[in-house]
Each structure stands twice: as structure tokens, then as C-alpha cells.
Amino acid sequence: MNQPTGFRRWIVVITAISAAIIELIDISIVNVGLTDIAGNLGVTIEDVSWVVTSYAIANVIVIPMTSFLQRYFGRKNYYIGSIFLFTLASYGCGLSDNLWMLVFFRFLQGVGGGALLSTSQGLMYDAFPPSQRATASALFGMGIVLGPTLGPTLGGYIIDNYHWSWMFYINVPIGIVAVMLSSAFIDKKEEELNINRAAIKIDQFGILLLAVGVGSLQYVLERGEADDWFDSSLITGLTFAAAVTLPLFVWWELRGTREPVVDLRTLKNRNLVVGSLLIVVVGYGLFTSVLLYPLFAQRIIGMTATQTGKLLIPGGLITLPMFALTGRLLAKGTSPRLIVVFGYIAFAAFCFTMSTYNMDASNGDFIGALIIRGIGLALVNVPLINQSVSTLEPRQLPTGIAIVNMMRQLGGAFGVAITNTYVTQRSAVHRGDLVSNLQPGDPLLTERLNALTQGLIARGVNAFDATTGAYRNLDLIIQKQALMVSYLDTFRLAGLFFVVSFPLLFLLKNKKMDPAAAKAVADAAH
Missing domain, CATH: 4.10.860 (DNA Excision Repair, Uvrb; Chain A)
Known part of the structure; x- marks a missing residue:
């Protein structure tokens, strides 16, 4: 296999990053559109959550098997086939006129998408010589972070301006172009030319x-x-x-x-075990923040989906130069562990900053916090992934990288589960605390109820209904206040995860990957 150069190299880079980004975008893009999808298909919000669940289940099953699947089908064939399946499933999602048809195609989309993130990194490494692998890592890292960031932004814009099906149709032209470019510009490796599938035991x-x-x-x-x-x-x-x-x-x-199918003996390696645990925390932080920030902005502040998405853009843009800086620092021999330490501190700072906001939070407040988040993610992702597999033998790298990817996805799943549960529990606690402070005859309570009642009367509501409505509005205010404080608690909890896991960083061995290992990463089923 000849290493691509010049124009051909950048075509491979753009194709690989684009494929990774659309896979990651589709993990989060539908979150902002679930209400519209449920209304259009005539199902409940609880039922439509299967649209998210089916994709995630397929994704997390396929990722650890990518090393085997690449070996069996050949990397180029597997990659192109996965893009084709992802694109076809995206079209099927857009056409769906009932929930279970949509869930079926989302599952297929997850099967195809599981290879896009994994195999794209190997292609990125192959496109650069060993001396420039840090650049490849930085470029690919942009896609890892920009995907989940752009998902809610793009989804919000589509929901506010078009039909929800365009959240899926938008993948079709990108997928078609990616298939064509992959077929024309990605070369098969030598071992792909004469695969003896009969000799490969399944x-x-x-x-x-x-x-x-x-x-x-x-x-x-x-x-x-x-x-x-x-x-x-x-x-x-x-x-x-x-x-x-x-x-x-x-x-x-x-x-x-x-x-x-997955060589678990690689988990005897300390760096891989420690790195995988840290990757779980990073995945938890990444997916929790993507879930929690839009909820806070929309349900507490009252922003639209489009407004919520726009505030993510500055943080996403700051990530680009920060990834370039991270790549340069790694190339110059800066300790990867030192870079990750600063990234960890930045992400914890984001979580604790968000935990101080209230209903008066401004756009600038959110932008500032999200910029800190972008810096943290840029400093954490690439060095941590590289250090996790840096002490593995070349033959172990495909499995090691697949495990790291799976742990990031599971970290995101843990994050969503913990966030949903914790918000529900803390909301109930805070509601109880707030209600217990409302005592009959309290002057402030009486004044607030009178103001609400008079406001409704001024709108033409009769006195009896206005009084009932005032109590109902007060209850809604209490619910919103309790929800807001529960969000702040959840951001604080996420920050604590980073604080508690911080000492693990010092168990990572500092080792720069040698050219042979770096080349093996290029061949890895990421």
C-alpha cells in the first residue's frame, strides 16, 4: 500500500473526518427533535426514545468487533460497505412513516456507523508518515469533538425550519460522495488483496x-x-x-x-486499563454536557433549539486551533500526561462553572463556559487515547483501540443514565424543600399569589378561575426552580467525577509511540 501524498492525501483526510463526524452527529442530532418526531408519528416521548436507544445499542455492539470485521472483509471493503449501509439506513429513516420502521433503520444506521469512527482513524494514520502522526491525531480529534457538538446545533436548525426527516436525509449526499471518494482514493493494504476467509475462524x-x-x-x-x-x-x-x-x-x-473476536488479554496492560477508565469519565462528561446544556438553556432560560445550538459554535470553533496546538505539543515531545492534566482541569472547571448559573444566565455566560469545555476536550482526547495504547504491542493495538472506543461510548451511556436518574431524584428533593417553605399566611407568599391572580384577572379571567390559575402558576414556578437546581447539582456531580478520577492520570506511563507502534495504529480497527 502506497502512502497517499499531496491532493490524494487530503482527499482521504476529508473523507475519513467527514465519515467520523456524520456518525457522531447522528448520536446526538435526534435528541432535539424527539418531540417533533413523536408528534408527527403519533407516539409518546417514551416510545420515541427507542430512536436513540436502537442506534446506541447497535453502535456499542459493533465497535469492539471492528478489528475482526476488518480482518475478515478487508479494511477498504468494510469501510465502504459501512458507509453504504449508513447512507441507505439514513434514507430509510427519513422515509419512515411509523415508529418501528424508524427504529429498524436507526439500528441499521448504528451498525454501519460503528465502523465509521473506528476505521476512519486508521485511514487518517495511514495518510501520514510516522513523524506527522500527531497531526493526524489532532485532525481526527476535531471530528470526535465536533460531531457531538454540531449534532444539537444542526438538529435544532432543521427542527425549527424544516421537517425532522431532513436530520437523516442530510447524510445521504455526504455518504454518496464518501463512497465514491473512498472507492477512488483509498488503497487496499497488502494483506487485503489476498484474504483467505476460509482460514479465518469466526x-x-x-x-x-x-x-x-x-x-x-x-x-x-x-x-x-x-x-x-x-x-x-x-x-x-x-x-x-x-x-x-x-x-x-x-x-x-x-x-x-x-x-x-476481542482479545481481552490486552487488558493486562496497565496503561490500557487506566486509560479506558479515564476515557469512560471523558465520555461521561462529553455526552452529559451535550445532553444537559440544551435542557438547561431551553427549559430554564427559554431558548429555542436554534438559539441553543448557536451558542455551541464558539466553543466548537475554539476546539480547532486547540487541537492543532495539541498536535504540535505532542510532536515536540511534550508529555501527553501533562496535556491531559490541563484538559481534565478545564473540563472540571466547565462543570463547576455551569453549576453556578441560574435563570438570569446570559448568552455570554454560556459561551464562556462552553469555550472552557472545548479547550478541555481538545487537550484530553488525543493524548489520552494515544497514551492508553502507547505501551501495547503492535499486534494488540487493534483490540486496544476498539476497547478504548467502546469505553467512550459506554461512558456516554453511563452519563445519560446517571444524568436522567439524578435529575429526577434531585428535582423531587428540591421541590419538597421549596414547598415546605411555603407557609399559609406568609406575607411574601400572599403577595405573590395576589400578583398572579390580578395578572390573570387583567387578562379577562374571572376571579375564581384566576385564583385557581394563580396556584397552578405558582406550582409551575416551583417545578421550574426545582428542575434548575437539580441541573446545577448534576453539573456539580459531573465535575466531581473528574476530580475523583484525577489521581488515575498519574498511573499512566509516559511513553511516546515508536514508529512501528504508530504504524500499527494506522492498521488498527479503531
Whole structure:
């Protein structure tokens, strides 16, 4: 395989980054459109959440298997096939006229998307010589962060101006172009030219255990809060399934087969274990902030989806030069661990800053906090991923990188589950505290109720209904106040995750990847 140069190199770079970005955008783009989709399809918000859950389940099942799938089909064939499936499924999502048709195509979209992030990084590394691999990491890192950031922005604009189906149709032209460019400009590696599939043993039992175990765990994390956790027999059953199949999967991959679909022996490596734990926290922070910030801006401040998305842009733009700076620092030999330390501090600062806001927060307040977040993500992602796999042997890199990616996705799933549960619980607590302070005969309470009543009377409401309406409006004010404080608590909790996991950074061994290892990363099924 000849390394691309000049125009050909940048075509490969643009194709790889674009494919990674659209995969990551589709993880979050539908979040802002669930209400519109539910109304259009005539289903409840609880039912339409399957649109998010099905994609996430497919994604997290496929990611750890990418190394095997690339080896079996060949990287170029697998990559192009995945883009084609993702594009076709996107078109099917847009055409869907009922919920379960949409859920089916979202699952297929997740199957195709699982390879886009994974394989794109290998293509990026292959496009650069070892001396410029830090540049490749920085460029790819932009896509990792910009995808989840642009998702709500783009989704909000589409929902406010077009039909929700365009959230999926927008992928179609990008996917078609990506297939054409990949076919024309991406070369097959030498080992892809003569694949002997008959000699490759398929770990069917391992794949089954992985799919059931990880799929069940992802479902429980995604749907647990909505289904009242263990009050639901399905959640209880899937928790039991995950508790049985995941340990069995670990045993099978280590002891039961000679050709595991995921080589878990790589987890004997300290850097990979520590790095994976830290990646879980980063994934938790990334996806939690993408979920929580729009909720705060829209439900507490009263912004539209488009306004919420626009405030993400400055933070996303600051990420670009910061990734370039990170790449230069790594190339000059700066300690990756030192860079990650500053990134961790920045992300914790974002969380604690957001935990101080209230209903009077301005656009500038949000922009400032989101810029800090962008800086933190730029400093954390690339160095942490590289350090996680830097001490692995070249043959272990494909599995190591797949594990890191899966842990980031699971970290996001944990983040969403923890956020939803914590917000619900804290809202109930704060509502109780606020109501307990409302005492009959309190002058301030009486004054507020009279003001609400007179305001309704001034609008033509009769005195009896105005009094009832005043109490109802007061209840809504209490609910909103309780929700706001619960959001602040949740931001504070996210910050604490970064603080508590901070000492783990010093367990990472500082090691610059040698050219052989860097080349192996290029071949890895990321």
C-alpha cells in the first residue's frame, strides 16, 4: 500500500473526518427533535426514545468487533460497505412513516456507523508518515469533538425550519460522495488483496455473548430511568442477562477459544486499563454536557433549539486551533500526561462553572463556559487515547483501540443514565424543600399569589378561575426552580467525577509511540 501524498492525501483526510463526524452527529442530532418526531408519528416521548436507544445499542455492539470485521472483509471493503449501509439506513429513516420502521433503520444506521469512527482513524494514520502522526491525531480529534457538538446545533436548525426527516436525509449526499471518494482514493493494504476467509475462524459464540451482554447493558443504561428501573420486568431481565453473559464472554475470550473476536488479554496492560477508565469519565462528561446544556438553556432560560445550538459554535470553533496546538505539543515531545492534566482541569472547571448559573444566565455566560469545555476536550482526547495504547504491542493495538472506543461510548451511556436518574431524584428533593417553605399566611407568599391572580384577572379571567390559575402558576414556578437546581447539582456531580478520577492520570506511563507502534495504529480497527 502506497502512502497517499499531496491532493490524494487530503482527499482521504476529508473523507475519513467527514465519515467520523456524520456518525457522531447522528448520536446526538435526534435528541432535539424527539418531540417533533413523536408528534408527527403519533407516539409518546417514551416510545420515541427507542430512536436513540436502537442506534446506541447497535453502535456499542459493533465497535469492539471492528478489528475482526476488518480482518475478515478487508479494511477498504468494510469501510465502504459501512458507509453504504449508513447512507441507505439514513434514507430509510427519513422515509419512515411509523415508529418501528424508524427504529429498524436507526439500528441499521448504528451498525454501519460503528465502523465509521473506528476505521476512519486508521485511514487518517495511514495518510501520514510516522513523524506527522500527531497531526493526524489532532485532525481526527476535531471530528470526535465536533460531531457531538454540531449534532444539537444542526438538529435544532432543521427542527425549527424544516421537517425532522431532513436530520437523516442530510447524510445521504455526504455518504454518496464518501463512497465514491473512498472507492477512488483509498488503497487496499497488502494483506487485503489476498484474504483467505476460509482460514479465518469466526468466534460465533463470542459474538453472541458480546451482542447480548453489551446490548443488554446499553439498553438498561438508556432506558432504565424511563422504565422505572427494576420495577420493569424487562429491565430486570436484561440486567440479569448482562450480569450472566458479560462474565461468560470474558471467560470465553480468555479461556474458551483460541481465536477470540476481542482479545481481552490486552487488558493486562496497565496503561490500557487506566486509560479506558479515564476515557469512560471523558465520555461521561462529553455526552452529559451535550445532553444537559440544551435542557438547561431551553427549559430554564427559554431558548429555542436554534438559539441553543448557536451558542455551541464558539466553543466548537475554539476546539480547532486547540487541537492543532495539541498536535504540535505532542510532536515536540511534550508529555501527553501533562496535556491531559490541563484538559481534565478545564473540563472540571466547565462543570463547576455551569453549576453556578441560574435563570438570569446570559448568552455570554454560556459561551464562556462552553469555550472552557472545548479547550478541555481538545487537550484530553488525543493524548489520552494515544497514551492508553502507547505501551501495547503492535499486534494488540487493534483490540486496544476498539476497547478504548467502546469505553467512550459506554461512558456516554453511563452519563445519560446517571444524568436522567439524578435529575429526577434531585428535582423531587428540591421541590419538597421549596414547598415546605411555603407557609399559609406568609406575607411574601400572599403577595405573590395576589400578583398572579390580578395578572390573570387583567387578562379577562374571572376571579375564581384566576385564583385557581394563580396556584397552578405558582406550582409551575416551583417545578421550574426545582428542575434548575437539580441541573446545577448534576453539573456539580459531573465535575466531581473528574476530580475523583484525577489521581488515575498519574498511573499512566509516559511513553511516546515508536514508529512501528504508530504504524500499527494506522492498521488498527479503531
